[in-house]
Amino acid sequence: MxxxxxxxxxxxxxxxxxxxxxxxxxxxxxxxxxxxxxxxxxxxxxxxxxxxxxxxxxxxxxxxxxxxxxxxxxxxxxxxxxxxxxxxxxxxxxxxxxxxxxxxxxxxxxxxxxxxxxxxxxxxxxxxxxxxxxxxxxxxxxxxxxxxxxxxxxxxxxxxxxxxxxxxxxxxxxxxxxxxxxxxxxxxxxxxxxxxxxxxxxMDVASAELTKYAANAFLATKISFINKMAELCDTTGADIMNVRMGMGSDRRIGMPFLYAGVGYGGSCFPKDVKALIHTGESLGISMGILREVEAINARQKAIPVSLIDRIYPGKADLRVAIWGGAFKAETDDIREASSLVTIDACLSRGYRVALYDPEAMENLRGRYKDRIVFGKEPYEVLAGADVLCVLTEWRVFRTPDWERVKKSMRRPVVIDGRNQYDPREIASCGIECYGVGRGERSSAT
Ligand SMILES: NC(=O)c1ccc[n+]([C@@H]2O[C@H](COP(=O)([O-])OP(=O)(O)OC[C@H]3O[C@@H](n4cnc5c(N)ncnc54)[C@H](O)[C@@H]3O)[C@@H](O)[C@H]2O)c1
Incomplete structure (x- = not known):
């Protein structure tokens, strides 16, 4: 045809x-x-x-x-x-x-x-x-x-x-x-x-149109839900990775989209959640559930910089290394990516930002020009860094050489925005590691 x-x-x-x-x-x-x-x-x-x-x-x-x-x-x-x-x-x-x-x-x-x-x-x-x-x-x-x-x-x-x-x-x-x-x-x-x-x-046309928004809004809700549980974990000492395993293995719930982290981005979830809120509210239907999904997501995106502020209060000349700029792995798309929130906040505080991403650097260069430094490979951006933020779950970041990470950085602090690592393992290498919802172990050293 x-x-x-x-x-x-x-x-x-x-x-x-x-x-x-x-x-x-x-x-x-x-x-x-x-x-x-x-x-x-x-x-x-x-x-x-x-x-x-x-x-x-x-x-x-x-x-x-x-x-x-x-x-x-x-x-x-x-x-x-x-x-x-x-x-x-x-x-x-x-x-x-x-x-x-x-x-x-x-x-x-x-x-x-x-x-x-x-x-x-x-x-x-x-x-x-x-x-x-x-x-x-x-x-x-x-x-x-x-x-x-x-x-x-x-x-x-x-x-x-x-x-x-x-x-x-x-x-x-x-x-x-x-x-x-x-x-x-x-x-x-x-x-x-x-x-x-x-x-x-x-199906009828209206149902088909609504199905798409319902699917995306539900997935965004699933992400914000687990992120809210992660916030509880951080204050109670529970570990979100255990909680997610325990709840996600229930077939009615399922593991996909049940990852705590620095929030969802991309060209769809943020925009479609907003549009569905608008559709509902313009019809007089309260969309509080999705307003909360958005608010939780905004908080998650701000986690890396809040942690940096907490770890280095009032420090001016920080060097921030970032692994991952794409809104998720296997794409070069940076639309609404969590990395943008971290980069913008760091630049506004006058920090030096060095970033590596396997696919998204061309798009990031288009946005930031020479305001941030790009590395040819992951370890290059670590030289002299005070903190490493891992913001995209690319496979290449899964099993770093921690000794090399530690040696390269000025102070070995890792913010694991996608819960890629076992904080205990990293702590045993003498690296401070902060995950999302990893409870008291988040900052184990
Ligand atoms: N990106 C996703 O993952 C995804 C998934 C499902 C649905 N969607 C939806 O699909 C739609 C497209 O999304 P996208 O991510 O592909 O957008 P995009 O911005 O990547 O692509 C849109 C393309 O349309 C072209 N264009 C704009 N005006 C045009 C015109 N008048 N004539 C011809 N071409 C024109 C642009 O040059 C661009 O190449 C959106 O409604 C989006 O919500 C996106």
Whole structure:
């Protein structure tokens, strides 16, 4: 089948590559000429494991191409996916400006019947708005049947860091669709992804739109819940790693997303929690549960710098080493990353910051220029440091050479923002280690 995907960011690009890999013919459309040029030469603008290899393979196979020309994409496709950004507006709501302007553009270029698939994360009612603006653009009266296009909601559940795997082998595919004929088309499109029993859930459009927010808000809640337990651990002497094991092994609860640490970030959880709060409150529904999730997360992100203030009260010329700038491992994405809160606070206190991350340094350099120092490898940034903050759970940081860490630093203090280490083991090497919710052992020396 033939489709175009408008927006070649994290979601659009991985979706385009995934559909091409399954044998469909895909045109990726983006309005950023530099991105399209890079993609057209077979280079991925983002880091995702395995992505560049599949990008190249499918381009060479003639199933995948990229363009800035939306009309070309629409002309060559039965399905037009919208996968552009939906950032928060000033009031916290999802800004639908780009989604709706792409919908208008698609309408302007329609040459025959098309299925317009909203893949961006959008609040309940957005697919209706897409339908409305397309009708307006085409001069079709509101309501009633028309045969130029159908609008479908098809939210994306991929996780950055394993995006390709998630797209190729989804847990489920959610499709919100009113027209049974279009439901069959969507099932056919997704058939190669669901052969191994992964279900396509067909539902009404509003439910599909809400499902995406419900899933993300629940996962954010799970993280903030365990972080609140971690705060209790720190004041009672309990160890969150024991608590998480004891509770997470209950199958009704589960271990995933039950990690205490310096908070969630990324382009989705913070924005989607905000947007869902806005949706609820604008309907007069109290969203206190999610307001608390946000407040806990903000506190978690501030933990490293609060600890630094506590360990070095009033000290001016600190040297802070950071391992990990990406909001999580296996991605170069720094949007809403916990590292940004730590870096900004350190810079505002006049500290020297040296950082290493396996993939995110280009993005961080774009943001901080020469205001922070970047290392070529993890140990380089430790030279003369007063504290090491481990803020991303990259594998390369899991089993450091503690003797080397200790020798490199001016004072060996480690803030383990992702609970990667056993504080007792580190203490036995003569290093102060502060985890998140590790109880009295947090600062064992
Ligand atoms: N990143 C994730 O992990 C993730 C997961 C699930 C859902 N989502 C949702 O998917 C949507 C896209 O997110 P993303 O992370 O891929 O965003 P992104 O910012 O990485 O990508 C958006 C892309 O759209 C392009 N674009 C903007 N305006 C355009 C236009 N008028 N025409 C063509 N291209 C245009 C941009 O150049 C960019 O390449 C959002 O609604 C997001 O909430 C994201």
């Amino acid at each position: 033939k489709l175009c995907v408008v927006g070649s960011g994290y979601v659009g690009l991985v979706t385009a590559v995934g559909f091409a890999e399954m044998g469909h013919v895909v045109v990726g459309v983006d309005n950023d000429p530099a991105k399209v040029e890079r993609l057209s030469s077979g280079r991925s603008p983002i880091y995702e494991p395995g992505l560049e290899e599949l990008l190249l393979r499918n381009m060479e196979g003639g199933r995948l191409s990229f363009t800035t020309d939306l009309a070309r994409g629409v002309a060559e496709s039965l399905f037009c996916f919208i996968a552009v950004g939906t950032p928060n507006a000033d009031d916290g709501s999802a800004d639908l400006g780009t989604v709706l302007s792409v919908a208008r553009e698609i309408a302007r270029t329609l040459t025959g019947y098309r299925v317009v698939v909203v893949k961006s994360t959008v609040p309940v009612g957005t697919s209706k708005k897409v339908d409305q603006v397309m009708r307006e653009t085409l001069g079709i009266a509101p309501g009633g049947t028309q045969e130029r296009f159908d609008v479908v909601s098809n939210p994306e559940f991929l996780k950055e860091g394993s995006a390709l795997e998630d797209v190729l082998r989804p847990d489920r595919v959610v499709v919100g669709v009113d027209n049974p004929r279009v439901a069959e088309l969507m099932k056919e499109l997704y058939a190669p992804f669901t052969r191994n029993g992964h279900p396509v859930y067909l």
